Amino acid sequence: MFSGIVETTARVVAIERENTNIHFTFECSFGDELGIDQSVAHNGVCLTVVSREGKQYVVTAMDETLKRSNLDVLKVGDEVNVERSMIMNGRLDGHIVQGHVDETAVCTKVENMDGSYFFTFEYAANPEMARRGYFCVDKGSVTVNGVSLTVCNPTDNSFQVSIIPYTYEHTNFHAIEEGTKVNIEFDIIGKYIARLQHFEEK
Structure with missing residues (x-):
């Protein structure tokens, strides 16, 4: 769950296609704080961190996600808006965002x-x-x-x-x-x- 209050932008470092999936490597200021299995919204799409090294981390987008979002047009060097999942003990500054792009x-x-x-x-x-x-x-x-x-x-x-x-x-x-x-x-x-x-x- 997210609030729609973007923390920063992340840069696309690498793109690897595997069958119908795409593995994206991103780099951002809080990348070294992320844990495996953590959810991060990328341009509003909730994706799971599968690996990390320094400030760079990898997430995987499957076919359904690619069909509904703009992730399939990303190129190396592009920037995306990123937000870590909401902490449920503070103010909701935006609104309830699922990270499920329609x-x-x-x-x-x-x-x-x-x-x-x-x-x-x-x-x-x-x-x-x-x-x-x-x-x-x-x-x-x-x-x-x-x-x-x-x-x-x-x-x-x-x-x-x-x-x-x-x-x-x-x-x-x-x-x-x-x-x-x-x-x-x-x-x-x-x-x-x-x-x-x-x-x-x-």
Whole structure:
């Protein structure tokens, strides 16, 4: 479980394909603090540390994860947002994030708002998935590349978010431009409500 408050970015050091899996080697400032079997969110995707040496560590993404996320387009040298699992004895600064990416979205517009940045993202509209809670609501929460954000101006297949300079500089949002593919996770509370309504309608 995560909060969507990114700790830092990690750099892709190596990529190794094995059948349908990909083993990623990352390097980040807290890499030497990680333990084997520890969960770390990478662009919002929860992955398990399988080995570590110094500040470098290895995680494995399987086929299902690669199909739903942007991890399959990563290259050596790219940076991803990383967050260690949440400690359940403090404030929840973001929102409840599972690290289970629902799908990808594409950035369609970036606006410099004289101090902050306005990003527009578009994703595949699916009425059946929407009935199951996979959609955005105005002023609700969404996770973009692991960053907990507030939704603005949602439509059936798009939404906007406003990014303050600190977030822009300390996450990989500074590398997002028109055409960039990002990972999104919709709010888990909305999914549970939609599921409950499904049973109440029966």
